[in-house]
Amino acid sequence: MSPDAPPPVGGTNIEGERPDVEPTVETDEATITDDSELERTLGLVGGLAIGIGTMIGAGIFVFPGLAAGRAGPAAAGSFAIGAVVALLVALPASELATAMPKSGGGYYFISRGLGGLAGAVVGISLWFGLVFASAFYLVGFGYYAVDTLAQVGVAAGEGAVVPLALVFGAGVTVLNLTGTENAAKLQNGVVALLLSILVVFLLYGGLDAFGLVGEPSAPEQFAPFGTLPVVRTAALVFTSYLGFAQVATVAGEMQDPGRNLPLAMVGSVLVVGVLYVAAVFVATSAFGSEQLGLLGETAMVEVGRHYLGAAGAGAIVGGGLLATMSSANASVLSSSRAVYALSKDALVPRWASRINLRYGTPHVALGLAGGPILLLVATGRVEVLAEVASFLHLVMYGLICVALVALRRAEPGWYDPEFRTPGYPYVPLVGAVASFLLLPFMRLTSLVLGTGIMFGAAGWYAYYARDVELKGVL
Numbered sequence: 452m453s454p455d456a457p458p459p460v461g462g463t464n465i466e467g468e469r470p471d472v473e474p475t476v477e478t479d480e481a482t483i484t485d486d487s488e489l490e491r492t493l494g495l496v497g498g499l500a501i502g503i504g505t506m507i508g509a510g511i512f513v514f515p516g517l518a519a520g521r522a523g524p525a526a527a528g529s530f531a532i533g534a535v536v537a538l539l540v541a542l543p544a545s546e547l548a549t550a551m552p553k554s555g556g557g558y559y560f561i562s563r564g565l566g567g568l569a570g571a572v573v574g575i576s577l578w579f580g581l582v583f584a585s586a587f588y589l590v591g592f593g594y595y596a597v598d599t600l601a602q603v604g605v606a607a608g609e610g611a612v613v614p615l616a617l618v619f620g621a622g623v624t625v626l627n628l629t630g631t632e633n634a635a636k637l638q639n640g641v642v643a644l645l646l647s648i649l650v651v652f653l654l655y656g657g658l659d660a661f662g663l664v665g666e667p668s669a670p671e672q673f674a675p676f677g678t679l680p681v682v683r684t685a686a687l688v689f690t691s692y693l694g695f696a697q698v699a700t701v702a703g704e705m706q707d708p709g710r711n712l713p714l715a716m717v718g719s720v721l722v723v724g725v726l727y728v729a730a731v732f733v734a735t736s737a738f739g740s741e742q743l744g745l746l747g748e749t750a751m752v753e754v755g756r757h758y759l760g761a762a763g764a765g766a767i768v769g770g771g772l773l774a775t776m777s778s779a780n781a782s783v784l785s786s787s788r789a790v791y792a793l794s795k796d797a798l799v800p801r802w803a804s805r806i807n808l809r810y811g812t813p814h815v816a817l818g819l820a821g822g823p824i825l826l827l828v829a830t831g832r833v834e835v836l837a838e839v840a841s842f843l844h845l846v847m848y849g850l851i852c853v854a855l856v857a858l859r860r861a862e863p864g865w866y867d868p869e870f871r872t873p874g875y876p877y878v879p880l881v882g883a884v885a886s887f888l889l890l891p892f893m894r895l896t897s898l899v900l901g902t903g904i905m906f907g908a909a910g911w912y913a914y915y916a917r918d919v920e921l922k923g924v925l
Contacts, residue, residue: 491704493711495710497705498705498715498719499718499722500641500777501701501715502695502715502723503642503646504641504777504780504781505693505778505781506693506719506720506723506778507774510692512751513594514688515730516748517833519740520740521684522674522680522684523674524675524732524740525674525676525680527727527728528681529681529684529685530685530688530724530731531724532682533689533691533692533727534727534728536882537695537724539881540852540882541695542872546713546855546870547560547564547699547854549708549713549868550866551563553792556702557577558573558793560854561851562796563858564855567917568917570796571916572912574789574796575798578819579823579843579904580842582824583827583837583839584836585620585779586620587833587836590612590616591748591775594609595749596611596612597609598771602765613829617825620779620821620825623779624824627780627784627787627817629810641776641780642777644773645770652755653726655759656754659758660737685889686892687834687841690840690841692720693844695715695716695719696716696844697785699716701785703788709869733754748833754767755768790803790815790816798912798915834894835897839897839901839904841889841897842890842893842900843905846886846901849886852880856876856879859875
């Protein structure tokens, strides 16, 4: 394929071609055409809401107790490490997104920069990575839903966590079916309310932590377990930083992508990174890391109670419910777009890219995302779900940085990004190395599952899609 192939932007078709696939299929419900595109209905606020809303849930409301139990007060440093790695990847990803503002995000960038095999492995891994992340967020939602019921006098118990998560997961899938704009409106409202709750909580908690109000707390050793657990915890909590890449998966639906994509991706990492570090600092100041670790997934509820009594606990329960809700909503949306992009390139069957004529959404892709999510939710394994999602995304992030370098070196005629990565080539090279270096610090189960998914994706490519030619590939 010529390096001067047409650019993957606007209405120009550069999707994969497969001889045994009909180019057009029409039914009463949906249509598939090589020229069909999703409508651009998302603005900057919508992009920021997807990025911030996805990241803010697990990072602040589910992870502090788990992270403090592993790394002590240095858990705040774990979140800071994650933020730095995410920022190093967000800059190259922003450049690629403005050159290729198409649904699919990291898959699309890597397939065009590194070829079909790398693209297929990353695309299928992204699909499953978002499925694992969505399941993690939904289980977190289940814990906060149980706490919400307890606040109003209904003792549901931990046995209700998974059923509540399953019901909400099905509801979110249906919501996304009715239109991206509807899902974005929910996201915008949830994020605005959530940020209001967090700002009040963190301001008061910060004043208390510094001894300006309330009783002074006894200082702890910053890293009581050493440096290694801090890095291991960074690998675990990196799931919290998946939201900026999910903005790229809906690039094909964003207005003015040259401006809005970089602002949404980089801005969401900066905003949420600061909130994470502040939240963990406030939480460990309230109880100490050992006690916080014993409180588990809903530790922040007790932190809220410590600072502001019943009102604080109620606010955190409500905030946690909203945060996990927004994370799950954005992740379901993004996982379906990963399937949609793979199908448009014929790396999975083309019927998966059918667009519902009534709502303008990829309803088959939503089903292929929502079904596996609900199966994983049923396991209830919070840390494994989070780490597998982190593993698959870190591989993709490292390859995004490599793809940027490959495209810059080749400079095909269609590659004309509106945003250029500052500090090139050092930023993408450091971003790639940092992403890959976090992988060995994960638990064996997560490494085996993540590696197995990638090998399975490579096997699928060899069996089904090795004869597919992607237009626009170097």
